[in-house]
Amino acid sequence: MRTFIALDLPENIRQEVSRVINDFRSNCPFGVKWVPPENLHITFQFIGETKENDISEISEFLEINFSELKMLNFIEPELEIIPGREPRMIWISLKIENSLIRKISKRFKEKLRKMGYKIDSKPLRFHITLGRIKKRLPEILIQQILTTELKMKSIKVGKATLYKSLLRPEGPRYNSLMSIKF
Numbered sequence: 001m002r003t004f005i006a007l008d009l010p011e012n013i014r015q016e017v018s019r020v021i022n023d024f025r026s027n028c029p030f031g032v033k034w035v036p037p038e039n040l041h042i043t044f045q046f047i048g049e050t051k052e053n054d055i056s057e058i059s060e061f062l063e064i065n066f067s068e069l070k071m072l073n074f075i076e077p078e079l080e081i082i083p084g085r086e087p088r089m090i091w092i093s094l095k096i097e098n099s100l101i102r103k104i105s106k107r108f109k110e111k112l113r114k115m116g117y118k119i120d121s122k123p124l125r126f127h128i129t130l131g132r133i134k135k136r137l138p139e140i141l142i143q144q145i146l147t148t149e150l151k152m153k154s155i156k157v158g159k160a161t162l163y164k165s166l167l168r169p170e171g172p173r174y175n176s177l178m179s180i181k182f
Helices: 011-027 052-066 099-114 139-147
Strands: 002-007 032-034 042-049 072-082 089-096 127-133 154-157 159-166 173-181
Touching (some): 002 052, 011 127, 011 139, 042 099, 042 127, 052 099, 052 173, 072 139
Antiparallel strands (some): 072 089, 072 154, 089 127, 159 173
């Protein structure tokens, strides 16, 4: 099964991000696979193909480490199209001043490597994926995305979830395997 760890968005933020996506979708109904509201989250760690018998060990590790956290406050949300030369994603990048969440990320990556998982070595970049680009974006949409000012100035998060991702032709469905409030 495919799994990942997400930081769950509060409902008011999910609604605001959905509104932004709908505005973009009106200018580009084709060529971008837009994320449905129920799938919006802040990415913490993609694990990938996960052995069923590893779920309890991963869950235990997350419970212990996330229990050290208090409410997370993400700041300076900014729309980006990445990477620059051949864009594949539209997302909201986020900053956080909490160094503990980065330490937990490093510990978690090390734990997964010891368990035999191949983990991406790119540095952690907190973000909310809005859409996956399937063909060249119209210039009007690029300008709209890059000049849109988001109403939210910060995002407070108090829950992380281990999700199972079921890939389907109409898009992925995420099922919660366990959640941790902090």
